[in-house]
Amino acid sequence: MKVTFQELQTQLKSVLLKYGFEEERAELCARIFAENSRDGVYSHGLNRFPVFVQLVKEGVIAIHATPASIGRHGLIEHWDGHNAPGMYTATLAMQRAIALAKESGMGCVTVKNTNHWMRGGTYGWQAADAGCIGICATNSIANMPPYGGVTPVLGNNPLVIAVPHKEGHLVLDMAMSQFSYGKLQEYELKGEMLPVAGGYDENGDLTKDPAKVRATGRALPVGFWKGAGLSLMLDVLVSSLSGGRSVAEITAAGTEAGVSQFFLCLNAGALDESVTGDIITYTKSSVALEEGAQVLYPGERTLSTRRRNEADGIPVNEAIWQQVLAL
Amino acid sequence: MKVTFQELQTQLKSVLLKYGFEEERAELCARIFAENSRDGVYSHGLNRFPVFVQLVKEGVIAIHATPASIGRHGLIEHWDGHNAPGMYTATLAMQRAIALAKESGMGCVTVKNTNHWMRGGTYGWQAADAGCIGICATNSIANMPPYGGVTPVLGNNPLVIAVPHKEGHLVLDMAMSQFSYGKLQEYELKGEMLPVAGGYDENGDLTKDPAKVRATGRALPVGFWKGAGLSLMLDVLVSSLSGGRSVAEITAAGTEAGVSQFFLCLNAGALDESVTGDIITYTKSSVALEEGAQVLYPGERTLSTRRRNEADGIPVNEAIWQQVLAL
Numbered sequence: 001m002k003v004t005f006q007e008l009q010t011q012l013k014s015v016l017l018k019y020g021f022e023e024e025r026a027e028l029c030a031r032i033f034a035e036n037s038r039d040g041v042y043s044h045g046l047n048r049f050p051v052f053v054q055l056v057k058e059g060v061i062a063i064h065a066t067p068a069s070i071g072r073h074g075l076i077e078h079w080d081g082h083n084a085p086g087m088y089t090a091t092l093a094m095q096r097a098i099a100l101a102k103e104s105g106m107g108c109v110t111v112k113n114t115n116h117w118m119r120g121g122t123y124g125w126q127a128a129d130a131g132c133i134g135i136c137a138t139n140s141i142a143n144m145p146p147y148g149g150v151t152p153v154l155g156n157n158p159l160v161i162a163v164p165h166k167e168g169h170l171v172l173d174m175a176m177s178q179f180s181y182g183k184l185q186e187y188e189l190k191g192e193m194l195p196v197a198g199g200y201d202e203n204g205d206l207t208k209d210p211a212k213v214r215a216t217g218r219a220l221p222v223g224f225w226k227g228a229g230l231s232l233m234l235d236v237l238v239s240s241l242s243g244g245r246s247v248a249e250i251t252a253a254g255t256e257a258g259v260s261q262f263f264l265c266l267n268a269g270a271l272d273e274s275v276t277g278d279i280i281t282y283t284k285s286s287v288a289l290e291e292g293a294q295v296l297y298p299g300e301r302t303l304s305t306r307r308r309n310e311a312d313g314i315p316v317n318e319a320i321w322q323q324v325l326a327l
Numbered sequence: 328m329k330v331t332f333q334e335l336q337t338q339l340k341s342v343l344l345k346y347g348f349e350e351e352r353a354e355l356c357a358r359i360f361a362e363n364s365r366d367g368v369y370s371h372g373l374n375r376f377p378v379f380v381q382l383v384k385e386g387v388i389a390i391h392a393t394p395a396s397i398g399r400h401g402l403i404e405h406w407d408g409h410n411a412p413g414m415y416t417a418t419l420a421m422q423r424a425i426a427l428a429k430e431s432g433m434g435c436v437t438v439k440n441t442n443h444w445m446r447g448g449t450y451g452w453q454a455a456d457a458g459c460i461g462i463c464a465t466n467s468i469a470n471m472p473p474y475g476g477v478t479p480v481l482g483n484n485p486l487v488i489a490v491p492h493k494e495g496h497l498v499l500d501m502a503m504s505q506f507s508y509g510k511l512q513e514y515e516l517k518g519e520m521l522p523v524a525g526g527y528d529e530n531g532d533l534t535k536d537p538a539k540v541r542a543t544g545r546a547l548p549v550g551f552w553k554g555a556g557l558s559l560m561l562d563v564l565v566s567s568l569s570g571g572r573s574v575a576e577i578t579a580a581g582t583e584a585g586v587s588q589f590f591l592c593l594n595a596g597a598l599d600e601s602v603t604g605d606i607i608t609y610t611k612s613s614v615a616l617e618e619g620a621q622v623l624y625p626g627e628r629t630l631s632t633r634r635r636n637e638a639d640g641i642p643v644n645e646a647i648w649q650q651v652l653a654l
Contacts, residue, residue, distance in 0.1 A: 073597040074432020075402065105401020106433050108593065133564070149613030149622045161560045163567065172560045174553050196533075196551055204616070206523075222550025224523055226501050229625040232610055233488045233499045237460070240490065240602040241593070248609035266435065266568070270400040275567040282575035283559055286476030289531070295476045298556040 001321065002313030009034040012049060015327045019056050021063055025088050032087040036119045037314050040305035043182045044118040046316050049324055052085075052118075060257045061085050061115050067092060075100050075107045078242060081114030083258060090117040090136075091126065093263045098130045101265035108264045112244025115257055121173035121302065123263065124162030128169035133266040134162040137234045139259050142251040144177050145218055146232070147225035152217055155247040156180060157234040162299075164268050165276050171299035176231035178220045184210040238262050328648065329640030336361040339376060342654045346383050348390050352415050359414040363446045364641050367632035370509045371445040373643050377650055387584045388412050388442050394419060402427050402434050405569060408441030410585060417444040417463075418453065420590045425457045428592035435591045439571025442584055448500035448629065450590065451489030455496035460593040461489040464561045466586050469578040471504050472545055473559070474552035479544055482574040483507060484561040489626075491595050492603050498626035503558035505547045511537040565589050 003011075013030035021029065033052075037045025055061045065082035067089040072078065077096060081089040093109040100107020117123065117138055127134025140155035158175040179187075179198040187194055187210040197206035199213030199220045206220070213219055221227030239246040244260030245253075284295050309315070330338075340357035348356065360379075364372025382388045392409035394416040399405065404423060408416040420436040427434020444450065444465055454461025467482035485502040506514075506525040514521055514537040524533035526540030526547045533547070540546055548554030566573040571587030572580075611622050636642070 071597075072432075073594055074428075074430070076432040076593060076597055078597065101401075103401070104431070105399075105403040106435060108433060110597075133568075146610050146613050146622045148616050148620055149610075150616055151613045153610050153613040161557075161564070163560065163563050170560060170563060172556045174557060178550055178553070222553045223505055223548075226505070226549045227553075229499045230488075230501060232606065232624060233490065233497060235606055236490050236497060236603050237488070239606070240598050240600070241460075243599045243602065246602055246606045246609070248605055266403060267400055270398075270403055270405065270437075271567045272570045273567070275570065275573055276563050278575055279559065279562055279566070279573045282573070283473050283476075283480050286473050286478045286480040289475050289477055293475055295473045297559060 001316055001318050003316050003321070004313055005034055005038050005310065008037060008046065008314055008316070011324060012046075015049075015053065015324065018327070019053060019063070025063070025085065028091060029085055029087050032091070032118060032122055034314075035122065037316065038306055038309045039119075039121070039302050040309070041119045041121070042315070042317070046324065047320055048118060050320065050327070053327055055115075055257070060255060067111065067114070075104055076241070077107070077109045079109055079111045081111050083113055083115060086115030086117045086259075087122070089114045090123050090261065090263070093261070094123040094126050094134060094136065094265070097134070097263040097265040098127060098132050101132050101267040106264070106266050108262060110238070110242035110260075110262045112239075112242040112260050113258050114261055115259065117261065119173065120158040120160040121162075121171050124160040124171040124173060125169060127265055128162040128164040128171065131164055131268050133164070133268050133271070134160065135264040136160045136262060137238055138261040139235045139238050139247050139250065141256040142247050143181060143217075143219060144221050144228070144231065147221070147228040150218065152219075153247070154221065154228060154231040155235055155250070157231045157238075157247070159230070159234060163276065164271070166273060167277070168303045169299055170276070170297055171302065174222075176221050176227045176234070178222050179210070181214070181219070184214050184219070188214065328643060328645050330643050330648070331640055332361055332365050332637065335364060335373065335641055335643070338651060339373075342376075342380065342651065345654070346380060346390070352390070352412065355418060356412055356414050359418070359445060359449055361641075362449065364643065365633055365636045366446075366448075366629050367636070368446045368448070369642070369644070373651065374647055375445060377647065377654070380654055382442075382584070387582060394438065394441070402431055403568070404434070404436045406436055406438045408438050410440055410442060413442030413444045413586075414449070416441045417450050417588065417590070420588070421450040421453050421461060421463065421592070424461070424590040424592040425454060425459050428459050428594040433591070433593050435589060437565070437569035438588045438590070439566075439569040440585050441588055442586065444588065446500065447485040447487040448498050451487040451498040451500060452496060454592055455489040455491040455498065458491055458595050460491070460595050460598070461487065462591040463487045463589060464565050465588040466562045466565050466574050466577065468583040469574050470508060470544075470546060471548050471555070471558065474548070474555040477545065479546075480574070481548065481555060481558040482562055482577070484558045484565075484574070486557070486561060490603065491598065493600060494604070495630045496626055497603070497624055498629065501549075503548050503554045503561070505549050506537070508541065508546070511541050511546070515541065
C-alpha cells in the first residue's frame with residue numbers, strides 16, 4: 001500500500017508526541033523518517049521507526065536532552081550529544097557546520113555521545129540544499145572483520161559526501177561493507193543471491209549467498225583491504241576528534257548507541273557548477289553494459305525515487321504501517 | 328642491488344640539476360622520489376624517475392613555473408599550479424593548508440593545472456608530521472568504467488587520509504581501482520594471478536588474470552558501484568572546487584598532466600591520541616586468518632618497510648639504476 005508524505009509524517013509525529021517529544025523535535029524526527037521512506041531508503045524510514053520508539057521507551061535515546069557545544073579549536077567545534085535523538089543532533093550539527101562554512105569558507109562539528117542518525121545521506125542533502133559541500137561520517141557497532149582477520153572489529157562506518165548541483169545534488173552515502181546486514185537479510189528473505197560476493201562462507205570462500213555471510217559474520221568490506229582501511233580511518237576521525245566512543249566501546253556496550261560523528265562543510269561559493277555538469281555528462285558517455293540502461297551518478301536514483309514517490313505515494317509495508325498506527 | 332637513501336637522493340638531484348632545476352626544487356623532488364622508494368613505493372620512486380625526466384624534456388612539466396594563489400573563499404585558497412613539478416606544488420599546497428589549520432583549526436588549498444604528485448601518501452605523512460590531519464585527493468586520466476558501463480571514464484583518483492599518531496602515523500593512500508595498472512603489470516610480469524578479482528575478462532566475467540583485465544580495459548573499482556561513485560565524487564571535488572581540468576579533459580588531452588587536486592587540513596590539537604591507540608589495539612584483536620599473521624593498520628607496513636630500508640639499504644632495479652646513472 002501507499003501513503004502520502006503528509007500522512008506518513010503526521011502519523012509518525014503523533015506517535016512521538018505521545019511518547020513525550022516536544023513539538024519541534026517530533027516534527028523534525030518525523031520529517032526525517034518520512035523523507036527517508038520518500039527517498040526509497042525504507043530500511044531507515046518507516047521500517048526503522050518501531051525500533052526507534054523501542055529505544056525511546058528503553059531510555060537509550062534521551063528525548064529531552066540538549067546537545068551542547070563543549071569546546072572549540074578554531075573552526076572545529078566539539079559537541080556532546082548527551083544521547084539526544086540522533087537525527088535531531090545531526091541536523092543541528094550540520095546546520096552549525098553550514099553556518100561556520102558560510103562565514104569562514106569551512107567549518108567542522110564533531111559530536112560524541114550521539115545516537116544513530118538513520119540515513120547519513122539526510123545530512124548530505126541538507127548541506128547541499130544550503131549551498132555547501134558536506135562531508136560527514138559516523139561510527140557503528142562492529143560488524144566486519146578487517147583484512148586478514150576473522151572476527152568482526154570494524155564498523156560499517158558510512159561516509160557521506162554531498163556536492164550541490166542545480167539539476168540534482170550529488171550525494172554519495174556509502175557504508176564500508178559491500179552489503180549492510182539489512183540488505184543481506186532482504187536478499188535472504190526474497191530467496192535471492194547477491195549480485196556480487198558479499199562475504200565469506202564457512203570454508204573461507206567468497207560467496208553470493210546472503211545466509212552464509214550472515215552465518216559466518218564475515219561480511220566483506222568494499223574493496224577488501226581498502227574499505228577495511230577506510231573504515232578504520234573513519235572510526236579514528238569521528239572518535240579521536242570528538243573524544244567520543246570508538247567502534248570498540250560501542251561494540252563492548254552491546255547496543256548501537258552513544259556513537260561518534262563529524263560534520264564538515266565547505267562553502268560551495270567557489271564551486272564551478274559547469275565542471276560538475278561536464279563530469280556527469282562524461283561519466284554517462286560510458287557505453288552501457290546492458291542495452292537501454294544508463295550510468296547513474298551518486299544521488300540520481302534517490303532523486304528519481306523521491307519524485308516518483310511524491311507523485312504516486314510512498315510504498316509502505318502494511319504490517320509495519322499497522323504496527324505504527326497502533327503505537 | 329641496494330643503495331642508501333643518501334646515494335639515491337644525491338644521484339636523482341644531480342640529474343635534475345643537469346636538466347636545469349633550481350637547487351631547492353631539485354633537492355625537494357629528489358627527496359620525494361627517494362622517500363617513495365625508501366617507503367617501498369618503488370613504482371613512484373626510482374622506477375618512475377625516467378618517465379618524470381622525459382616529461383621535463385618534453386616541456387609537459389614546467390620546471391621553472393611558480394604555483395600561485397589566485398583567489399580565496401575564507402579558509403579555502405585557490406592555486407594555479409602553472410604546470411610546475413607536481414611534487415613541488417603539492418608540498419607547498421599541503422604546507423599552506425597546514426599553516427591555515429594551525430591558525431584557524433582548518434584550511435584547504437585547491438590546485439588546478441598541476442602535475443602528477445607521484446605517491447599521494449607523501450602529503451599525508453607531511454601533514455601528520457606537522458601535527459595535522461591531512462585529507463587530499465587528485466584526479467587522473469580515465470582508466471576504469473563506471474558501474475553499469477563498459478568504457479573507462481573514471482579516474483583512479485586516489486584519496487589520502489592521514490592522522491598523526493606518536494607510535495607511527497595512520498596514513499591511508501587509496502586509489503579507487505582494486506589494482507592500479509602498474510600493479511596489474513607487476514603480477515603479469517611475474518606470471519601470477521591477482522589475490523582477488525581485479526576486473527573483467529572478454530566475456531564480462533570477473534577475473535583474477537591481470538593480462539585479461541589489461542586487455543579489456545575493464546579494471547574494477549573498489550566495491551563495484553561504491554568505489555565508482557567515490558571516484559566520481561573525488562573528481563567533482565578536486566576539479567569543481569579548483570576550477571581545473573576534470574578526468575574528461577585530462578583524458579581528452581591524452582597525457583596525464585594539468586591535473587586537479589585539493590589539500591585539506593585539520594589541526595589535530597583536538598585529537599585524543601589514546602582513542603586512536605585503543606582503535607588500533609581493538610582492530611588487531613581480530614583473530615588472524617593465517618597463523619602468525621597480524622592485522623595491520625593503514626601506514627603500518629609503510630613504516631616497517633621504511634625502517635628496514637633505512638637499515639639495510641633501498642632495493643633498486645639495477646637496469647633502472649644504471650639508466651638513471653647515465654641520465
